Amino acid sequence: MNDMQSIYDLQMTDLEIRDIYSELDDIARKLSSDQDLMVINGRLEKINKALEAQESDRRQKEREISELESKISELQGMLYDGIITNEKELQALEEQKGYASEELTSKEDDLLELMIEIEKLIDSRDKHSEAVQKLLARKSSDLIHLSARKKDLTSDLDKKQSERQALALDVPADLLSLYEKLKKNKSGHAVSKLEGRLCSVCRVELPVKELQDAKAGIRLVQCNSCRRIIYAS
Numbered sequence: 001m002n003d004m005q006s007i008y009d010l011q012m013t014d015l016e017i018r019d020i021y022s023e024l025d026d027i028a029r030k031l032s033s034d035q036d037l038m039v040i041n042g043r044l045e046k047i048n049k050a051l052e053a054q055e056s057d058r059r060q061k062e063r064e065i066s067e068l069e070s071k072i073s074e075l076q077g078m079l080y081d082g083i084i085t086n087e088k089e090l091q092a093l094e095e096q097k098g099y100a101s102e103e104l105t106s107k108e109d110d111l112l113e114l115m116i117e118i119e120k121l122i123d124s125r126d127k128h129s130e131a132v133q134k135l136l137a138r139k140s141s142d143l144i145h146l147s148a149r150k151k152d153l154t155s156d157l158d159k160k161q162s163e164r165q166a167l168a169l170d171v172p173a174d175l176l177s178l179y180e181k182l183k184k185n186k187s188g189h190a191v192s193k194l195e196g197r198l199c200s201v202c203r204v205e206l207p208v209k210e211l212q213d214a215k216a217g218i219r220l221v222q223c224n225s226c227r228r229i230i231y232a233s
C-alpha cells in the first residue's frame, strides 16, 4: 500500500529532522559554553594573586636583609676601626653584632623558603597559562569545525523539510493526523516495520488477519499491543 510506504518514509524523514535539530542544539551548546575556560582562568587568577603577595613579601624580606647587612657592616667598622677602645663598649657592640647576625641568618632562611614557594607558584602559573592557551587554540579550531558543520546541517535541514512537505502531501489527511498523534506519544516512532509476524518495536505478534491485511496493504493496520501503524515492506 502506497500510503504505508509514504507514512514510513515520512517517519524516516521526521527522525532525520529530529537528529539534525538535536545536533544543532549540541553545537549551539558547545559554542556558547566557556565553563572549562572560566574554571582554569579562575585558578590562574588565584595563583597570580598569591604570587603577587609572595613577591611583595620577598621584596620586604630583601629590604630587611639589606638593612641588617648594613647594620652588621657598620658594627664591624666600629669594632675594628680603633676609635672605640672601652672594653665594655666593645663587648656591647660585639653582642649587638651577634644578635644582628642571628637575625640575618633567620631572615635569609625565611627568604630561601619563600623563594622555593614562589618558584612553585611560577611553575603552576606557567602550566595554567599554557593550558589556557591550548584551550583557546582548541576552541578556535572547534569554532571553525562546528561552524562548518552547522552550515551543512542547516542546509540539510532545509532539504529535509522540503522533502517532508512533499511526502506529507502524499499521505491521506486521516492517516497523517493519526501519525502525528502517535508520534507525540511514541517519541517519534509512530510507524513500526513488520518483522516476520512481529511488530518490530514492541515484539508482539500480529493476529493472522491483521498480518495478511498489513502484507496485502489493503487497509490500515495498527499493532494490537502498542497501537503503532504497521508498515510491511
Ligand SMILES: [Zn+2]
Residues within 6 Å of the ligand: 192, 199, 200, 201, 202, 203, 204, 223, 224, 225, 226, 227, 228
Ligand atoms: Zn507494537
